[in-house]
Amino acid sequence: MPDLPIIKGAEFAAIAAGVRYKGRVDVMLARLAPGTQMAGAFTRSATRAAPVLDCESKIGLADDGAGAAIIVNAGNANAFTGDNGRKAVEAVTAGVAAATQVPQSRVFSSSTGVIGEPLPHDRITAALEDLTANLSETAMADAARAIMTTDTFPKASTASFEIDGKTVNIAGIAKGSGMIAPDMATMLVYIFTDAKIARAPLQRILSRLTNETFNNITVDSDTSTSDTLLLAATGQSEAPEITDMRAKPARDFAAALKSVMMDLAHQVVRDGEGATKFIEVAVTGAASNADARKVAMSIANSPLVKTAAAGEDPNWGRIVAAVGKAGAKADRDTLSIRFGDLVVAEKGWVSSSYSEADCAAYMKNPDLVFGVDMGLGRGKATVWTCDLTHRYIDINADYRS
Numbered sequence: 340m341p342d343l344p345i346i347k348g349a350e351f352a353a354i355a356a357g358v359r360y361k362g363r364v365d366v367m368l369a370r371l372a373p374g375t376q377m378a379g380a381f382t383r384s385a386t387r388a389a390p391v392l393d394c395e396s397k398i399g400l401a402d403d404g405a406g407a408a409i410i411v412n413a414g415n416a417n418a419f420t421g422d423n424g425r426k427a428v429e430a431v432t433a434g435v436a437a438a439t440q441v442p443q444s445r446v447f448s449s450s451t452g453v454i455g456e457p458l459p460h461d462r463i464t465a466a467l468e469d470l471t472a473n474l475s476e477t478a479m480a481d482a483a484r485a486i487m488t489t490d491t492f493p494k495a496s497t498a499s500f501e502i503d504g505k506t507v508n509i510a511g512i513a514k515g516s517g518m519i520a521p522d523m524a525t526m527l528v529y530i531f532t533d534a535k536i537a538r539a540p541l542q543r544i545l546s547r548l549t550n551e552t553f554n555n556i557t558v559d560s561d562t563s564t565s566d567t568l569l570l571a572a573t574g575q576s577e578a579p580e581i582t583d584m585r586a587k588p589a590r591d592f593a594a595a596l597k598s599v600m601m602d603l604a605h606q607v608v609r610d611g612e613g614a615t616k617f618i619e620v621a622v623t624g625a626a627s628n629a630d631a632r633k634v635a636m637s638i639a640n641s642p643l644v645k646t647a648a649a650g651e652d653p654n655w656g657r658i659v660a661a662v663g664k665a666g667a668k669a670d671r672d673t674l675s676i677r678f679g680d681l682v683v684a685e686k687g688w689v690s691s692s693y694s695e696a697d698c699a700a701y702m703k704n705p706d707l708v709f710g711v712d713m714g715l716g717r718g719k720a721t722v723w724t725c726d727l728t729h730r731y732i733d734i735n736a737d738y739r740s
Contacts, residue, residue: 340495343479344508346531348372348573350474353485356466359414367485368470369409370439375573378542380549382566389417389424390448407445410435411486417450417458418564427460434464438471449567483512496602498595502588505578507534511599515607528568535580536572544593545570552600555722557639558611608723613730616648619708625718630667632720637665645727653698655683673714
């Protein structure tokens, strides 16, 4: 975990509430100063969890200068729980509002873990007094650990830049290891900055960058019921307000925010359940960017491609098959494939320079790049995934036991 800067106006606490796990922190609370602007992105699943629906209803509300709070539990997703789920969210957010003196309309909750089991929300509300008492500017790392489920390590990233010689800090935490696919790629992400920026442009920047980062990763092609990304801008930096989206401060802010989001997205893939390989799939020469993304995601989600990577087998025929099924415009006789810098196939046939031994040696690397040029146009897309190992089966076969 990197050293996380203090984000002025943001305090954190974590506690072992026993929601599902025993002997480990499983609930985190963040309290945000008055004037904080909130933006968010959420799963597009048709079976969205109760906390997601509640966050969606609140994210665009006027803040009137109020503060905000984020409460997250691990171990239970509070998804597919009917009216019980809504009542649990109501009880938790009301409890947080009373404990933090933040309006309930500004309390955002998330839950991650097992689907279909009632959330024991009383265990969370019983911990609120201790959580509030222990809020600290330096406890973001503890919050990162509290939101883990099958993750093998806590995920955090940070960036900073200057406006007129004054520093703006950004820091984010995430959880995610399985059930990772676009819309939004079970993944929870919370990013905090002390930048001064209005809610509308903050939301526009976040939505654009989500499509370039979290929506371009996949572990297993399964979209979660609970995916939530929240971005809080406390406005506590001494730097001037970001107002003109075409000016350098806004561009620098977007670049720094993207670096944090991309880093967190890549960490999620690297921690994919059972993963041993980090794979970049880069598609160029497609008829359009949309077609390039279809092809890239088809390759990245192919169990045959992913198991070949796990077995360090340079079976490039599986990439050919994934291109063909993608539903994008394709021509066998213009297709080229590379493993890293090694040309595997070109113009619809195995390359004259192809070496099975060289490609087999390349597949032993922990980081792999599969490059595909469609030879049809200027469309391009890059996505990131991991291999599929027997450990993935072990984890998910035993997840609820």
